Amino acid sequence: MKRSSMENEVCAVARSLDVIGDWWTLLIVRDALAGLRRFGEFQRSLGAAKNILTTRLRALVAQGILETAPASDGSAYQEYRLTAKGRALVPVLVALGQWSNEHVFLPEQERILPVDRAQRLPIQPLQVVAADGRRLAPEEVHFDAPQRPPAGLS
Amino acid sequence: MKRSSMENEVCAVARSLDVIGDWWTLLIVRDALAGLRRFGEFQRSLGAAKNILTTRLRALVAQGILETAPASDGSAYQEYRLTAKGRALVPVLVALGQWSNEHVFLPEQERILPVDRAQRLPIQPLQVVAADGRRLAPEEVHFDAPQRPPAGLS
Numbered sequence: 001m002k003r004s005s006m007e008n009e010v011c012a013v014a015r016s017l018d019v020i021g022d023w024w025t026l027l028i029v030r031d032a033l034a035g036l037r038r039f040g041e042f043q044r045s046l047g048a049a050k051n052i053l054t055t056r057l058r059a060l061v062a063q064g065i066l067e068t069a070p071a072s073d074g075s076a077y078q079e080y081r082l083t084a085k086g087r088a089l090v091p092v093l094v095a096l097g098q099w100s101n102e103h104v105f106l107p108e109q110e111r112i113l114p115v116d117r118a119q120r121l122p123i124q125p126l127q128v129v130a131a132d133g134r135r136l137a138p139e140e141v142h143f144d145a146p147q148r149p150p151a152g153l154s
Numbered sequence: 155m156k157r158s159s160m161e162n163e164v165c166a167v168a169r170s171l172d173v174i175g176d177w178w179t180l181l182i183v184r185d186a187l188a189g190l191r192r193f194g195e196f197q198r199s200l201g202a203a204k205n206i207l208t209t210r211l212r213a214l215v216a217q218g219i220l221e222t223a224p225a226s227d228g229s230a231y232q233e234y235r236l237t238a239k240g241r242a243l244v245p246v247l248v249a250l251g252q253w254s255n256e257h258v259f260l261p262e263q264e265r266i267l268p269v270d271r272a273q274r275l276p277i278q279p280l281q282v283v284a285a286d287g288r289r290l291a292p293e294e295v296h297f298d299a300p301q302r303p304p305a306g307l308s
Contacts, residue, residue: 100170
């Protein structure tokens with residue numbers, strides 16, 4: 001299923017998927033949050049071919065999710081650092097990690113979860129909260145399929 | 155960058171990506187949350203080729219994200235409905251929608267956001283909260299790259 005560009009898509013979910021591009025993007029962001037900064041570090045972590053990782057990192061810089069900077073140790077290496085836009089993907093990664101923790105892993109399987117940096121304890125389950133403060137069950141969240149735009153919701 | 159299976163992956167983020175498979179999965183889940191149930195409805199919404207949509211829907215049923223049921227109107231059609239595991243992806247979709255709303259759309263661009271079904275108002279920004287109740291900034295969330303498992307975090 002070849003995906004056409006969703007650049008003109010009004011659905012906010014679809015637009016995010018267009019920018020993130022593919023799963024590797026989120027794994028690169030995860031690794032950057034884990035402290036990886038150099039090309040070789042990402043390569044070892046992801047097991048990616050050099051040319052393809054180069055393309056992915058360039059796309060992330062072009063999208064403003066990563067930025068390049070001289071190496072912090074003064075060497076000739078270039079580092080990749082997350083921008084504010086990249087760091088803002090943390091709730092997406094936390095939501096994905098919590099979902100697989102709850103619904104994908106078998107009880108006995110070892111797993112690594114996003115944790116609080118200070119105390120190293122798992123993060124509380126994300127709550128979906130309405131404008132007036134009510135916690136919403138999944139059924140209470142309304143998504144519109146893009147071809148059926150509702151009145152007054154644009 | 156061909157992705158190898160992450161079935162034995164200990165990183166909860168990576169495992170979720172293995173199950174979700176590709177972006178189309180999340181768009182199908184979005185459409186199911188919007189009330190679409192029949193093959194033809196998903197096809198019209200996603201503009202997908204029949205054979206590929208068939209494969210995707212079957213994979214979602216096999217993963218326990220969708221389940222099939224006889225049509226609610228008594229006709230011969232088959233319907234696809236979200237399971238609890240599928241509905242549990244709502245925080246992922248909300249996180250993606252909020253991120254693109256904040257960081258991808260241009261200010262003047264029309265957009266459709268996930269809303270509270272009762273009041274049709276946008277959902278509050280998801281908060282990442284530590285076990286002790288502190289709200290965490292992105293920098294305070296710790297992700298481990300999978301090849302560097304920390305002690306005591308499995």
